[in-house]
Amino acid sequence: MASVDVExxxxxxxxxxCVVSVAKAVQHEGKAFCCDExxxxxxxxxxxxxxGCSCHG
Known part of the structure; x- marks a missing residue:
């Protein structure tokens, strides 16, 4: 089985x-977010x- 690197x-x-790079994502509770908000x-x-994003929680 080949390994896949998700970037x-x-x-x-x-x-x-939003789609964010894993390297630049804000990590919180083991999840990747695009920003602190x-x-x-x-x-x-x-x-x-x-x-293009209208999220507000």
Whole structure:
């Protein structure tokens, strides 16, 4: 069986459409997020502010 290196993953925030590189992702509780707002669960309902994404928790 061949091994596969995953370099890009979807942000773990359920509402987020962002894809982030594993190396640059914000790691929180073993999950990869595109930014601190997503990682914190949008406590102030601020979005990630990435183009084309409307997540706000």
């Amino acid at each position: 890009m993953v979807k942000c773990a925030c359920p509402d987020c459409v 997503c990682a914190k669960g949008h406590p102030d309902h601020d979005g990630c502010n990435h183009a």
